[in-house]
Amino acid sequence: MSDDGGAAIEDYYLEERLFPPPEGFVDDAVVADRSIIERAQHDFEGFWADQARALDWFDDWHTVLEWDLPFARWFVGGTLNVSHNCLDRHVAAGLGERVAIHWEGEPGDTRTITYAELLADVERFANVLKGLGVRRGDRVAIYMPMIPELPVAMLACTRIGAPHSVVFGGFSPDALRDRIDDAQAKVLVTADGGWRRGAVVALKENADTAVAEAASIEHVVVARRTGDAGGTTPMTDGRDHWWDELMSKAPESCPPEHMDAEDLLYLLYTSGTTAKPKGIMHSTGGYLTQVAFTHRAVFDLHPERDVYWCAADIGWVTGHSYIVYGPLANGATSVMYEGTPDFPDKDRWWDIIERYGVTILYCAPTAIRTFMKWGTEFPERHDMSSLRVLGSVGEPINPEAWVWYWTHIGGGHCPVVDTWWQTETGAIMISPLPGITTCKPGSATFPLPGIAAEVVDDSGKSIDRGGGYLTLTRPWPAMLRGLYGDPERYKETYWSRFDGRYFAGDGAKIDDDGYFWLLGRVDDVMNISGHRISTAEVESSLVNHPSVAEAAVVGAKDDTTGQAIIAFVTLKAGQNETAERGEELRGHVARHIGSIARPRTVIFTDELPKTRSGKIMRRLLRDVAEGRDLGDTTTLADPRVVDEIRRLSTAQPTED
Ligand code: WT7
Numbered sequence: 001m002s003d004d005g006g007a008a009i010e011d012y013y014l015e016e017r018l019f020p021p022p023e024g025f026v027d028d029a030v031v032a033d034r035s036i037i038e039r040a041q042h043d044f045e046g047f048w049a050d051q052a053r054a055l056d057w058f059d060d061w062h063t064v065l066e067w068d069l070p071f072a073r074w075f076v077g078g079t080l081n082v083s084h085n086c087l088d089r090h091v092a093a094g095l096g097e098r099v100a101i102h103w104e105g106e107p108g109d110t111r112t113i114t115y116a117e118l119l120a121d122v123e124r125f126a127n128v129l130k131g132l133g134v135r136r137g138d139r140v141a142i143y144m145p146m147i148p149e150l151p152v153a154m155l156a157c158t159r160i161g162a163p164h165s166v167v168f169g170g171f172s173p174d175a176l177r178d179r180i181d182d183a184q185a186k187v188l189v190t191a192d193g194g195w196r197r198g199a200v201v202a203l204k205e206n207a208d209t210a211v212a213e214a215a216s217i218e219h220v221v222v223a224r225r226t227g228d229a230g231g232t233t234p235m236t237d238g239r240d241h242w243w244d245e246l247m248s249k250a251p252e253s254c255p256p257e258h259m260d261a262e263d264l265l266y267l268l269y270t271s272g273t274t275a276k277p278k279g280i281m282h283s284t285g286g287y288l289t290q291v292a293f294t295h296r297a298v299f300d301l302h303p304e305r306d307v308y309w310c311a312a313d314i315g316w317v318t319g320h321s322y323i324v325y326g327p328l329a330n331g332a333t334s335v336m337y338e339g340t341p342d343f344p345d346k347d348r349w350w351d352i353i354e355r356y357g358v359t360i361l362y363c364a365p366t367a368i369r370t371f372m373k374w375g376t377e378f379p380e381r382h383d384m385s386s387l388r389v390l391g392s393v394g395e396p397i398n399p400e401a402w403v404w405y406w407t408h409i410g411g412g413h414c415p416v417v418d419t420w421w422q423t424e425t426g427a428i429m430i431s432p433l434p435g436i437t438t439c440k441p442g443s444a445t446f447p448l449p450g451i452a453a454e455v456v457d458d459s460g461k462s463i464d465r466g467g468g469y470l471t472l473t474r475p476w477p478a479m480l481r482g483l484y485g486d487p488e489r490y491k492e493t494y495w496s497r498f499d500g501r502y503f504a505g506d507g508a509k510i511d512d513d514g515y516f517w518l519l520g521r522v523d524d525v526m527n528i529s530g531h532r533i534s535t536a537e538v539e540s541s542l543v544n545h546p547s548v549a550e551a552a553v554v555g556a557k558d559d560t561t562g563q564a565i566i567a568f569v570t571l572k573a574g575q576n577e578t579a580e581r582g583e584e585l586r587g588h589v590a591r592h593i594g595s596i597a598r599p600r601t602v603i604f605t606d607e608l609p610k611t612r613s614g615k616i617m618r619r620l621l622r623d624v625a626e627g628r629d630l631g632d633t634t635t636l637a638d639p640r641v642v643d644e645i646r647r648l649s650t651a652q653p654t655e656d
Contacts, residue, residue, distance in 0.1 A: 019406065019439040022413045029435025031297045031449075037436075040449035047450045048074070048477050051293040052285065055080060055329070056089045058258045061285070065475065070495040070502070071482070072475035073262050074286035081256035082158035082265060082288055083126075086328035087119040088256065099333045102307070102356050103148050106195040106339025113148055115331070118155075121148075121247075125156035126254040128246045132187050132219045136161035136257055139267065141185035141217070143167045143176055143207055145194025146338040149223040149243060150314050151324050153189045158265060158284075161257040165267040165279070168315025169194055169201065171594040173209035175277075179269050180214040182279055182484060187219045189243075192233040193226030197343050200230035208234070221246065261285025267484050268317055270423040271532045272493060273524045275540035279484030280317075280423050286477030288329055290427040294448065295326030298417055299360045299389050300434040307386070309335035309353070310362040316531065317423040318393055321478075322362060326427075341367060346374050350382035358384075361409070362391035362419075364530040368401045368409075369560050376408050384409065389434055392418045394530020395562045396518045402441035420444040420518050422504060423532070424494065426478030429453065430516055443515045451476055453516065455508050460498040467509035469522065471501035524618065526555030526563050533565070533597050535618065541592040542567060545585060547575040552608050552616045553599070556625035564600040566625040568608055568645065577604035601625075605645050621645070 026032055040047035045064040052061070052075055061078030090098070096116030103111040113121075134140060140162050144150040150166075157164040165183045167176050180188065190207040193200040204222055211217045222233065223243040235242070265284045269277040295301060299308065308327055312318035327334045335356050341349045349371075353361065371379070390410050392402070397418050406416050416439060420430040430453060432445040439445060447453040452474040454462045479502075482490040497503040507519035521527060524535040535553040542551035550570040555563035569585060571577060582602040590598035603625075609617045624645050 017441065019416070019441065021415055021435045021438070025300070025415065025435040028302075029433075030300050030302070031433045032435050034436065037449045044450050044452070044474060048289065051450075052078075052289040052477070054292065055085050055285075055288060057285075061261060067475050069500060070491055072286075072479060074283070074475075074477045075261040075289070078261040078285055079258040080261065080285055080288070081161075081259055082284060082325065082329075083122055083155040084159075084256040085288060085292075086155060086158075086325065087115060087122060090115045090331045091119055093331075095331055098331065100328060101148060101151070101334055101336050103336045104338065104352060105147070106198075106337075106343055111148060118152070118328075120252070121152045122155040122159060123254040124247050124250045124252060125152050126159040127250040127252075128221065128243075129156055129162060129187065130160060130254070131246070131250060132221070132241075134160065134162050134187055137264075138162045138187075139183040139185040140164050141167060141176070141180045141183065141188045143169060143171075143188060143190045143203060143210075144223065145169050145191055145201070145203065145225060146313060146336060147191065147194075147223065147225055148336070149189075149191070151328075151336075153221075154266075154314075154320075154324055155328075158259075159254060159256050161259050161263065163264040163266050165269070166315055166320065167269070168313060168594070169203060170313075170315070170596060172591055173206045174592055175594055176206065176210035177214050178277065179279075180210060180217060182269070182277075183267055184216040185214075186216060187221065188214075188217050189221045189223070191223040191225040191243075193230035195226065195338060197340055200226045202230060204230075204233050208236075211239075259284050262481070264481070266320065268320060268423055270317075271525060271534040271537055273534055273536060275534065275536045277537070278486075278489070278493070281481045281484055282320075282426050282478070283481050286479070287426050288325060290476065290478035291321045291326040292329035294428040294431075295322060295332070296330055297433060297448070298419060298428050298431050299362070299391060300415075301327075301330055301332055301360065303331045303333070306332060306359045306388075307335065307357050308332050308360040308362075309337070309356070309358045310391075311337065311341075311349070311367065312362070312364070312393075317426070318362075318530075321427055341370070346378045347382070350379045350384060353384050353387065354382045357386040359386050360389045360391070361387060362393065364394040365392055365397040365401050366394070366529040366561050368392070368397070368405050371409075372401060372404050373560065379408055385411065387411070387414050390414045390416045392416065393421070393428075395527045396520060397442060399442035406441070415439065416441075418442070418444045420506075420516070424480040425472075425476065425504075426480065427476075429472070429476070430518075440511075440513075440515055443511070443517050445515055447516070454501070455510050455516075456498055456501065460501070463510070464514075465510050465512060467507065467519065469498070470504045470506045470508040470516075470518070471498055472504065473501055526553075526565060528555070528563055528565060528596055529561045531596055533593075537593060538565060538567065538589055538597055538599065541589045541597070542569060542585060544592065545588050547571050547581065548585070549573075550608055552618065552621055554618050554622040554625055556622060558600070565597065566621070567599040567602045568605050568621055569602055570605060570608060603645070607644070609642055609645065 059079040061075035063076040066073040415434040430444040455468040538553040558564035
């Protein structure tokens with residue numbers, strides 16, 4: 001990138017360019033004292049118990065950790081309430097007037113919500129849910145745009161001990177129905193619509209389609225967002241209720257339930273290597289302990305003066321942990337933005353940072369690479385001197401984007417924290433600590449205090465240096481407690497590949513200085529703009545289409561989104577391989593799963609390359625898709641397929 005002052009990216013590798021903590025950071029940093037790192041190494045249970053004590057507990061725990069591999073129980077016997085920790089205790093401490101959320105809608109409307117106001121809304125909505133028959137332990141599905149009612153609904157669930165299942169607003173009715181069904185949710189909370197690039201996304205319409213086939217739903221609560229702009233919203237009598245109407249009738253006060261530390265806090269569905277999404281289960285006490293600690297430590301949070309912005313959607317785990325639970329548990333002031341970075345123009349993000357005086361920015365490499373493409377002129381015309389810390393999450397950040405972020409957004413004085421974690425880990429696991437860690441662009445550096453990560457070879461032997469598979473060797477407080485309704489699949493997916501280790505699905509290497517470098521997924525999971533989509537999920541959607549005989553899907557390298565979905569499709573006899581058919585199939589997948597799963601390219605082929613045992617050779621297809629050399633193809637049943645696929649894939653231009 002010429003923007004970087006001409007230095008070729010290889011230079012950063014070759015010189016092993018180091019980024020020590022910027023001047024002035026060390027004294028004031030939240031984790032300035034290295035002794036906590038040593039304490040965590042020697043006594044990780046004691047370390048986590050210290051972090052848990054930063055929360056308010058109704059009853060103390062009697063045992064920090066019970067570990068019956070692979071099932072962990074943290075802070076056993078302790079009771080607490082998440083909404084009490086995120087709201088009541090701050091208000092009780094005199095912080096009721098502190099801004100919890102600076103909310104900004106895509107059309108430019110804004111709301112400023114204090115901790116006292118948020119608490120009042122949460123108590124009322126908790127009573128709304130109770131009034132609809134939701135009891136402790138019942139599941140509530142939430143399908144909403146990025147509006148304040150979304151965190152209100154989540155926190156209200158936690159207040160009454162009803163686990164929530166937030167479904168990303170970009171998902172299709174089918175995806176919503178499957179998730180509601182799996183969780184047997186009783187109530188669905190949604191909105192009439194959401195704004196995206198100036199257009200209305202018809203959420204209620206999608207919700208109606210989903211609920212028509214989801215028998216467990218008894219009531220639907222609808223927040224008003226887009227109003228008449230989305231046309232009239234049909235409401236089903238007795239089943240559907242307007243948010244504001246229920247709120248105006250609900251009692252004001254709702255005491256928080258005393259929840260067991262191990263009670264289910266929420267479900268979040270994520271893609272695995274099969275077509276069926278997995279319901280990741282997160283607990284109450286351990287989860288809140290680790291998200292609160294990591295949010296303070298990794299972002300060097302000083303709640304009394306920072307303005308923090310995590311530019312993710314709450315529909316993903318990043319938003320659960322680092323828009324809602326971590327920041328609110330810490331009494332932080334956050335920015336929450338409804339829309340996309342390019343609406344109404346490419347200044348929007350930098351304008352938000354300038355107007356609110358954002359000090360901590362957390363986003364994904366795909367966003368950073370998009371901004372690089374747009375050019376430095378946009379950030380340059382804004383005063384972003386308020387920024388202190390920059391974070392990255394979702395996929396490996398290439399050194400070039402890291403350095404651009406550091407230089408052009410951080411002005412050369414903000415530490416960049418590359419944070420590795422997963423829906424399953426619940427909280428950040430590998431990351432630099434501002435004020436402590438000397439960074440290398442592109443490396444997530446080291447496991448955080450209290451976390452034990454190791455890279456192992458094929459045989460499961462731990463290696464000090466070099467490449468292999470990333471594993472976690474000890475339980476951690478925010479770890480998933482299992483897959484909803486499927487303990488066997490939990491063991492099989494995460495704990496069976498390497499004895500006694502949690503296998504994360506990622507490849508990683510450790511360099512000569514002991515730094516961790518994440519190398520991407522080694523399983524059949526793709527990463528599109530930091531979002532996980534399984535190849536099997538897209539394949540099963542494709543073969544659902546009446547014209548398709550067989551399909552194989554791979555993630556190919558993409559400069560902006562990290563990976564792009566490439567679908568190799570064999571049509572049934574008599575079907576025509578036309579551009580229109582390709583379009584139709586791309587649209588079919590988008591409708592079926594959601595637009596993030598729309599294949600970038602559909603390549604028609606008469607046959608798919610298979611091993612003699614009939615397994616589709618994804619590696620080869622990926623190589624074809626990325627235009628690389630094909631390598632050894634002798635295990636192919638029919639080697640001619642390769643040439644055929646190669647010919648076709650170069651003949652058909654990539655669509656965007
Ligand atoms: C997968 C987890 C964690 C919130 C967003 C994604 C990849 C995540 C990094 C990073 C390299 C990363 C991994 C991981 N990933 N962060 N800093 N460097 N890779 O959550 O959907 O559960 O995906 O995202 O491949 O396994 P997720």
